[in-house]
Amino acid sequence: MTLRLTARNLALGHPGHPVLHGVDLDVEPGEVLTVVGPSGGGKSTLLRALAGLLRPAAGELLADGEPVRGPGADRALVFQDDGLLPWRSVRRNVELPLAVRRVPRALRGAPTAEWIGRVGLDGLADRLPRELSGGQRQRVQLARALVGEPRAVLMDEPFGALDAQTRAAMQRLLLSVRERQRCTVVFVTHDVDEALLLGDRVAVLGGGTVAAVHEVPHPRDGARRTDPAVLALRERILGSL
Amino acid sequence: MSTAVRPAPPATDRGGTARPLPRQAGRRAVRAAALLGFVGLWQLLTSHQVQLWVRFDHLPTALQVGQAFGRQLGTGQYWQDLTDSLRRIGLGFLLAAVLGTAVGVLTARSRWAADLLGPVLELVRPIPAIALVPVAIMLFPENEQGIVFITCTAAFFPITVSTRHAVRAVPPRWEEAVRTMGGGRARVLASVVLPGALPGVVGGLSVGIGVSWICVISAEMVSGQYGVGYRTWQAYTVLDYPGVFVGMATIGLLGWLTSGAVELTGRRLTAWLPPRAGGDDPRGGRG
Numbered sequence: 001m002t003l004r005l006t007a008r009n010l011a012l013g014h015p016g017h018p019v020l021h022g023v024d025l026d027v028e029p030g031e032v033l034t035v036v037g038p039s040g041g042g043k044s045t046l047l048r049a050l051a052g053l054l055r056p057a058a059g060e061l062l063a064d065g066e067p068v069r070g071p072g073a074d075r076a077l078v079f080q081d082d083g084l085l086p087w088r089s090v091r092r093n094v095e096l097p098l099a100v101r102r103v104p105r106a107l108r109g110a111p112t113a114e115w116i117g118r119v120g121l122d123g124l125a126d127r128l129p130r131e132l133s134g135g136q137r138q139r140v141q142l143a144r145a146l147v148g149e150p151r152a153v154l155m156d157e158p159f160g161a162l163d164a165q166t167r168a169a170m171q172r173l174l175l176s177v178r179e180r181q182r183c184t185v186v187f188v189t190h191d192v193d194e195a196l197l198l199g200d201r202v203a204v205l206g207g208g209t210v211a212a213v214h215e216v217p218h219p220r221d222g223a224r225r226t227d228p229a230v231l232a233l234r235e236r237i238l239g240s241l
Numbered sequence: 242m243s244t245a246v247r248p249a250p251p252a253t254d255r256g257g258t259a260r261p262l263p264r265q266a267g268r269r270a271v272r273a274a275a276l277l278g279f280v281g282l283w284q285l286l287t288s289h290q291v292q293l294w295v296r297f298d299h300l301p302t303a304l305q306v307g308q309a310f311g312r313q314l315g316t317g318q319y320w321q322d323l324t325d326s327l328r329r330i331g332l333g334f335l336l337a338a339v340l341g342t343a344v345g346v347l348t349a350r351s352r353w354a355a356d357l358l359g360p361v362l363e364l365v366r367p368i369p370a371i372a373l374v375p376v377a378i379m380l381f382p383e384n385e386q387g388i389v390f391i392t393c394t395a396a397f398f399p400i401t402v403s404t405r406h407a408v409r410a411v412p413p414r415w416e417e418a419v420r421t422m423g424g425g426r427a428r429v430l431a432s433v434v435l436p437g438a439l440p441g442v443v444g445g446l447s448v449g450i451g452v453s454w455i456c457v458i459s460a461e462m463v464s465g466q467y468g469v470g471y472r473t474w475q476a477y478t479v480l481d482y483p484g485v486f487v488g489m490a491t492i493g494l495l496g497w498l499t500s501g502a503v504e505l506t507g508r509r510l511t512a513w514l515p516p517r518a519g520g521d522d523p524r525g526g527r528g
Contacts, residue, residue: 073423
């Protein structure tokens, strides 16, 4: 279950002075597209538009060829933080997409428990979000995003507020989870290394538009970080930011 | 997977953490002593008929009031007054809670509702509920309904205003989360807006119950038959001063008990909030 997301000459923000303009972007079904750019450069804006939370000021935004008219369960959104409902336990947060879709209570338990286990939170299902660490909360968000089997997951700097070690663990978790569920991923980050580590392709925002899209020239394995071609690309992207 | 094995954040973060017992007992003792001290001071000032600039020689002593209280507790009339007042406030407050929350949510979430209801509400809000007695008398065939109306109006405004603010303060992110799951307006309302605004609504209810006591008693004094307010005023007109004080003490106790109940229910419902620093927090676990 994947989704193709397409932007055609897209402008976002106020029509007078848009945050982004002239955006042409194709997110291929099943790929991980990472988006980097300077802060305030419109990364989150683009992601929110893909989620259907923002109406384009101009241009077109298509999901599998159909215009995006609003948010929908086919495109799950993961926030940097505070995306969990604080009065709901881990379990009840994770099952929320199923509840919204009116899946009968009896059928919610199994997938919910499965995803809580998959993100490594077994035994914490009854905790409230405030009783978790930042990394654990992001695990809950990941489980919540994926439990509903969306066709695309949109992630807005999901690991941006985590310490380096936790962030590395979350990156590994995201990749391993994707082995099971091959949905399209759009991953916004300000960290070029993270973008190069996770992405099949990296889109670079600059000057209020998508300045470039680079294929990462090495398979996603342990040697990716040290591949000279990847390192050269890293320098190029850093130079352009 | 370093975070998976990471222990939970500091235990002080949990809702149910018990305060050390001796400290709690100590605080209770101080509170009881403060209450006793107040009654003792009253007894001293009145029994010695102290006349400073204010005069305590006309006031009944605490002991006299206590004796009158004891006598009244044995009469059926006292209990009828009490249940009458409780029924009026219960009905008025309940209506206000439902209406106030509904109108608060509506005006916060719908521009149409805000434009249609806002001006009228703002115009009526400054009018003290007790000034509505003539209106109540004209509107309702029976005094009883009028008193409930006044009690309800009094509690309605703090509840609706708090609710409106609380709904507007719900972080948009929570709503976006549910919308990207495919949730519509009704789902956002039920799963995000109402639970998210609950702490503010509870604040409004706490204020509302206090105001509605003020108004039920005043309304009873003006137009009631039976009820603690009516009885208190009645006692004054026949110069039964201890009786007046019995009425006042009854009002105080009932007000304290009912706002305590509202407060406790509110805390149960919002047990997910982080525990407050410093203040007393009788929450047991996170309900």
